[in-house]
């Protein structure tokens with residue numbers, strides 16, 4: 001697996017996100033109120049909304065287009081909606097955020 | 107000669123509950139002196155309202171408040187009441203009933219109204235102490251006692267009763283888990299979508315769910331300690347409540363040889379197999395159907411009474427039922443077939459962010475069922491359409507919005523009740539039509555909800571039609587009716603209403619979203635998409651200077667200062683004051699658009715220019731090159747001030763509307779508000795700028811300006827109301843500022859001026875800002891102060907003082 005340095009925690013707004021351009025497409029990097037960081041494909045399963053622009057709260061991101069909620073740990077839309085996003089591994093080390101360029105398979 | 111006084115025939119009623127006593131009441135209305143009446147009840151209380159057990163359990167009401175017929179009522183009507191004394195046998199040959207104390211009482215007519223008992227799951231351990239049912243006051247007393255010790259309660263069965271008892275026990279401070287076999291709670295009343303919304307709402311109130319679980323055994327030796335499921339898992343329990351269904355109480359009838367199946371069989375006159383014996387209520391089976399809701403039982407009571415009174419006119423033909431859940435703060439309505447099926451069509455509406463879900467099932471253009479969650483205001487109307495079999499083809503696509511959307515009157519459905527026909531049923535429990543309520547209010551001089559309840563019974567049972575009854579009171583009495591507004595939680599993260607949150611922000615000087623969430627003990631420390639923007643707005647309006655704006659609590663549009671499009675690109679609408687531009691400005695805009703290959707340039711409906719399809723990364727560059735202020739076309743903010751040609755060029759113009767529009771826009775730009783705000787100024791009453799559908803609309807007349815407020819041209823058209831007439835531009839500016847500042851400080855987040863004006867009333871606004879020059883002035887000053895704190899966001903971004911995170915955090919090349 002290839003890990004890429006993304007930058008520091010401070011570069012991602014808490015309770016919000018940024019995105020990375022990668023050979024695997026855009027990946028949203030989201031940070032919650034407890035400074036946990038998640039990486040998922042930057043495409044809402046509904047109609048492709050950019051999840052990096054959503055509200056982050058706990059394990060959830062709220063899509064900015066029509067407010068679907070995506071569970072970042074499961075990579076699934078919260079019922080009653082359904083759909084999946086790809087998840088990618090994140091590692092925090094020495095203040096740096098590292099992104100693993102390989103989809104997490106369940 | 108020997109004279110005998112003719113003896114009155116004797117009516118004996120078995121069961122002192124809701125259906126039995128309702129039948130007696132109906133009978134007394136028709137034939138007050140016909141019978142000598144005795145009532146036997148197993149419970150120690152006079153007839154109380156079983157529907158209200160949950161408010162009692164939750165500590166919101168007392169037993170006394172649920173009494174429907176106090177002891178005096180029985181005495182007044184000469185009824186002999188025997189409480190705590192169940193009937194144990196019916197002797198049909200001697201025509202007498204025998205009670206637990208061994209006494210025999212003769213009858214000429216017998217009315218059975220024994221109700222139902224809770225069904226218990228046939229699993230080992232179901233008789234252990236601590237395993238309770240939820241049916242009567244004794245159960246509530248037992249539950250209240252056990253809950254005083256705290257601990258864990260487990261409710262088996264996620265139906266209406268199960269959820270109610272869960273809510274009640276939670277309110278008593280217990281940890282509560284609901285076990286349900288199916289994949290979502292209330293599956294008889296809700297489809298999966300609605301079920302999941304409900305589950306979330308209940309979970310937000312602290313109730314846990316274990317779904318798809320089958321109970322195998324109740325654990326414990328001297329008292330329940332837990333339960334084991336068929337999959338082998340276990341959970342602990344200090345109290346266990348069984349709410350898996352009800353079983354009609356038929357033992358007495360069965361033993362007396364009356365024909366029974368699930369319930370006691372009756373015909374359309376509610377007569378049993380023995381013509382002297384009638385039966386009503388949950389113990390009854392009519393045309394194969396048993397009922398567990400009061401509305402149909404009250405219909406039965408009426409018919410039975412009619413025959414007992416020897417009128418012999420009415421027939422009971424079965425009932426169509428609808429249900430509502432009575433858990434404070436959760437609105438739910440369902441009726442008929444709500445799952446659809448072949449040759450059915452569905453019309454649905456889902457607004458996950460507001461927790462609203464509506465679904466109507468149509469078959470051959472008639473409503474055959476429906477389900478409403480979160481907003482049940484159209485329930486009675488829908489139910490009426492369903493029962494009347496109305497052909498809805500004319501408005502089928504809009505049916506989920508309710509009839510308020512058919513004609514066009516009122517904004518927020520406020521006056522739904524006023525437009526219902528007189529025969530529309532308002533109170534489903536007691537079958538009270540609108541006509542009888544209005545008549546009672548007028549003729550008997552009723553002023554309060556309690557009066558209406560006493561007089562008409564409307565809203566006296568489950569209370570879910572209270573809102574409609576209040577609307578009728580206010581539409582019938584006009585300004586005399588004063589109701590305390592209902593409290594609605596801001597969102598699932600808190601129990602507090604918009605107003606309560608707002609008050610706390612002002613009173614406690616809470617200066618940021620985080621502070622508000624922490625101080626008011628938000629359930630989720632980072633809130634949700636509903637509360638974050640609202641609270642951020644409230645903080646900013648309450649503390650324009652000290653308050654901390656939180657970009658992460660703004661909707662994406664307000665964070666990027668541009669409108670996000672369906673493909674993730676953005677649009678750029680610069681401010682063009684009053685819609686008046688110049689050749690030089692147009693050239694510059696054209697060049698920027700060309701240089702950046704902007705896919706579309708479009709005139710907007712608000713007289714501005716829109717550059718559509720811009721990548722987020724390019725926004726700051728384009729803003730810099732345009733060198734124009736933000737048009738705020740993306741914000742809950744001042745949008746446009748539309749103008750017409752006006753007196754400068756137009757042959758009809760009597761006032762300079764273009765100049766006024768520019769002045770208004772310059773005075774109000776950068777104003778954040780609960781929702782977007784649009785203005786217009788027209789130079790004469792021909793009104794080419796469409797001022798009468800604007801939040802604030804100005805129309806020039808010979809003597810000055812007319813100011814209109816509360817108009818809306820969007821989803822729901824509302825013509826603006828005339829606020830006042832003034833002479834000068836300065837007066838217009840001050841009035842507009844005062845009006846908008848009042849709106850900013852008072853309206854709920856996402857409430858536009860149209861519904862706000864309707865909610866608080868034009869009179870109040872006039873009194874505050876037209877009649878009172880001082881308040882007008884202070885409000886306008888507060889607006890000026892707030893605006894002085896706002897900077898142009900595009901300039902801020904261009905100069906690097908505001909980071910909209912336009913570019914990706916990193917680009918990882920292939």
Ligand code: SRM
Pocket residue numbers: 669670671672677679708709710711712713714715716739745746782784799817818819820821822858
């Ligand atoms: C650009 C524009 C359409 C156009 O090309 O003409 C427009 C575009 C949008 N309107 Fe509008 N409205 C535009 C004029 C209007 C008008 C006419 C007007 O302003 O004179 C109305 C009716 C007047 C009114 O508001 O009362 C209008 C009533 C709405 C509504 C319904 C509001 C309501 O209270 O019922 C929405 C939905 C909302 O705000 O929640 C809406 C929402 C939207 C949004 C922002 C939807 C969204 O959230 O993404 C659209 C953005 C499209 C995009 O991809 O950029 N738009 N919209 C117009 C911009 C005007 C401007 O110059 O600022």
Ligand SMILES: Cc1cc2nc3c(=O)[nH]c(=O)nc-3n(C[C@H](O)[C@H](O)[C@H](O)COP(=O)(O)OP(=O)(O)OC[C@H]3O[C@@H](n4cnc5c(N)ncnc54)[C@H](O)[C@@H]3O)c2cc1C
Pocket residue numbers: 120121122123124125126146147148149156157158159160191192193194219220221222240241242267270355358386387388389397398399400401403430432535568
């Ligand atoms: C918690 C709860 C909430 C509810 N909420 C709603 C609601 O929101 N809407 C709705 O429409 N319905 C609701 N219901 C259902 C409604 O209360 C019943 O449908 C209604 O009370 C049934 O009336 P009934 O007269 O047939 O039976 P009951 O009201 O149960 O009356 C029967 C009475 O007969 C007595 N009895 C039985 N056998 C004998 C005997 N042998 N001798 C003497 N007395 C006897 C019983 O003790 C009881 O007091 C609710 C029920 C419960 C338990």
Ligand code: SF4
Pocket residue numbers: none
């Ligand atoms: S009417 Fe407004 S919201 Fe609807 S598509 Fe057109 S621009 Fe978008």
Ligand code: FES
Pocket residue numbers: 044045046047048049063064065066067068
């Ligand atoms: S694209 Fe995400 S909710 Fe529609």
